Amino acid sequence: MGLVVGLIGVGAVPVAASSSGSLERDFADAAAEFHVPVRLLLAVSHESSWWESHNGLRSSSGGHGLFDLGEKGAVSGSSARPLDRAAALVGAAPAVLRRNDRENIRGGAALLALHQRSLTGSSPEDPGRWYGAVARFGGSSYRGGGAAFADAVYRTLREGARSVRPDGQTVRLTADPGVSPARGQRSMPGTAGHGRDAEETDLCRPKCRFLAADPNNFQLADKPANGLVLNTIVINNSETTYDAALADYQNPALEVSVNYEVRSNDGYVTEMVRPQGIPFFTDNYTYNLHAVGIQVEGAAAQGAKWYTPSVYRTVAILVRRLSAKYKVPLDRQHIIGEDQVQADSTSAIADMGWGPGPYWDWQRLMALVSRKHPDRSPRASAEHMIRPGSVVTISPDFSRNLQTLRVCTSASPQSCTLQTQPSNFLFARTGPSHLAPLFPDPGLPAGIAGTDRIEDWGDRLNQGQQYVVAEQRGDWTAIWFCGQRVWFFNPGGKYTRLSGKSSLLIVRPRPGRTSIPVYGTNYPGPGAYPPGGKAPSPQIPLGVYTILKGQAYVATRPATPAQDFSPDPPDTVITGPERYISVQYNHRLAWLKSTDVEVTRR
Incomplete structure (x- = not known):
């Protein structure tokens, strides 16, 4: 049996049970030592790391351990980083807090208690009266950011949570629908609780602003109203800092941009290209035409080894809202990583991006998107x-x-x-x-x-x-x-x-064909392009790939028309008579010409 924390009656003492008892004792001891309600301490840790220590590896926000202690958080009366301040409060070296669960929990509790005392001068037993301290612990610099973190913590308190750690311990926080957060504390200094950015956008409020990418880095369009099919959301990582990524997208020499950039430590979003536009996001223009790009701060291989809960929560909100607005299905066939985007030519395969990388938790994201716990049924x-x-x-x-x-x-x-x-x-x-x-x-x-x-x-x-x-x-x-x-x-x-699913489409070579070509794009044939306009984009098979007779693949969507785009004349969509069907070919998706295949419904 794993750690279970609950309340018996109003104002009752929290009780816990665990077979190993180690994590239970660590949270209970730290809560008692620093006079923090244990349920609140668990909820703050859940929203910082989902109760996972990641073996001391650095998160994409620069933090460590169960409380993601590092770069985030404004420490009252000190210029020290939260990790250093927490280490000083508990009398341990920062390196110990990075890798030791017990000391990291003590550090998180000490820091939360420090925020509470500096704001109210007290340590109440009612977790609802810690709202301002929780908002400050969230460490956001944008207006409303601290409140967003605190609201997530109190939602966890109300609804409860459950997680299975890599060491096998099951951690559960039982629901307490009666908890009442003191949201009036949002006006306290350092909580980043009130206000909205001047150019807040509809799809990602209240956590975003609009900052236009350089005009050389995207194309103005009005998809899907102009006829371009918008059926995919692509997620990638920045391989650099949030601020550096924004600077790149405002540099006209780079010819690269994204619709949304998500900051790691608090989930703050900058929208740089409206979803109706065409950002130069992936290395395959076909996907830029038909997708919305979301990029998260973090490195796929070097540096940070895990992404923060703030990132996943924000991406899930964006995905749900984009899906509702543009009717993108909420599944992994339409919500993909850049590593699933196929190359547009054989020579480009080796250079294709592979973010968000092997440490992006698709299971967690899709659970948040569907508002369900990750499916771990037998x-x-x-x-x-x-x-x-x-x-x-x-x-x-x-x-x-x-x-x-x-x-x-x-x-x-x-x-x-x-x-x-x-x-x-x-x-x-x-x-x-x-x-x-x-x-x-x-x-x-x-x-x-x-x-x-x-x-x-x-x-x-x-x-x-x-x-x-x-x-x-x-x-x-x-x-x-x-x-x-x-x-x-x-x-x-x-x-x-x-x-x-009875709606699955299975794709095979058409009878009589011993093999069929595989494409990375779905451009129209030359005859679809108006004379004197844009030169036809090459629609050439990927020579190293093929599908042989007897093989079968899962279609990720029904056949769609071959399309291309030109900004001259403005917002010109070029649609041909050909149709292509997208399949899960290898690690990446690929396009097959509809006249080459036989499609059956399973």
């Missing part, structure tokens, strides 16, 4: 359920899916290190054995393809991706992937879920 038996022709969804439990990747420096001489941590993928192999080589994507260079290098996306099956089963042999499942049969370890169906 898997179906592989022996009785997974058969050739069935469709599986890749579904490892992120927090317990520990994978080891090799991270190498770009400098010469190159040095590499191995890092093991929760990840969003499974490895694909060439045979049903752990000794079989990893699958080498034919578009990636030697030395990268078929390796455990972090940038080798070609041998990874990502959370939420769907594939058609080719064979089941013991603990190993084979799927059709990148024109071949690849295998992944799946004992008892542990890492997959069978898709029961």
Whole structure:
């Protein structure tokens, strides 16, 4: 049994139970030592890290541990960073707070108590009267940001929460619908509780502003009203700081931008291109035409190793609102990472981006999008359920899916290190054995393809991706992937879920075809382009990829018209008679010409 914290009656003493008791004692002891309500302490930690310490690794906001202590938070009467101030308050070195759960909890409790005393001079037992301290702990600099963090904490108190840590402990905070936050404390100094930015935008309020990208970095358009299909949301990471990313998108020489940039420490958003416009976000213009891009502050490989709850909450809100406005389905076939965007030519495959990377928790994001807890129900038996022709969804439990990747420096001489941590993928192999080589994507260079290098996306099956089963042999499942049969370890169906959707579209080569080409774009043929206007965009197959007779793939959406765009004349959409269907081809999506395939509904 894991940690369970609840209340018995109004004003009762919190009670807890745990088989190991370690985390329970740590929270209870820290709450007693610093006179913080234990339920509140748990809720603040949940909204800082989801009760995960991440083995001391630095978050995308620069914080560490169960309270994400680091760069965030304005410490009253001190210029010290929160981590350093918390360490001083508990009499321990900052390095200890980074890696030791107990000391990190003590530091979080001490810092929260310091905020409360500086604001009110008291330490009340009622968690509702700590609203101002919680807002200040959130550390946001934008108006309304502290209140947004505090509201998330009090929502957790009201609704309860549950999480399974990587060490197996189940942490539960029972719901307390009667908690009443003192929102009047939003006016207290340092809480960032009141106000709105001058150019707040509808889709991401109350946590955003509009700051236009340079006109050279995007195209004005009016999609989808102009006829361009808007059916995808693409998520990526910045590989730089929030401020540096904004500066890049205002630099006309870079010719790059994004619709939304999300700051890590508090989830604050800057909208740089309206969703109706066309940002130069991915390296494939087809996806820029049909998608909205959301970029989060953080590094996929170097530096920060986990993204903050503030980022996930903000992205989930944006995704839900974009979905409601533009009718984008809320599933992993339409909410994708940049690492799923296909190259527009064979020569470009090796240089395609692979953010938000292996440490982006798709399971968590989709749970927030659907307003449900992450689905950790038992898997179906592989022996009785997974058969050739069935469709599986890749579904490892992120927090317990520990994978080891090799991270190498770009400098010469190159040095590499191995890092093991929760990840969003499974490895694909060439045979049903752990000794079989990893699958080498034919578009990636030697030395990268078929390796455990972090940038080798070609041998990874990502959370939420769907594939058609080719064979089941013991603990190993084979799927059709990148024109071949690849295998992944799946004992008892542990890492997959069978898709029961009757609306799934399965795509195969049309009868009589021994193979069909694979495309990275869906541009019209030359005849669709007006004379004297934009030159036709090349619609050329990706030469290293193909689909053979007998193979089958899952369509991510029905066939859509071939389209292109020109800003001259303004907002000109070029639509051809051809239609293309998007499929989950390998780690990335791909386009198939509708006249080349047979589509059946499963």
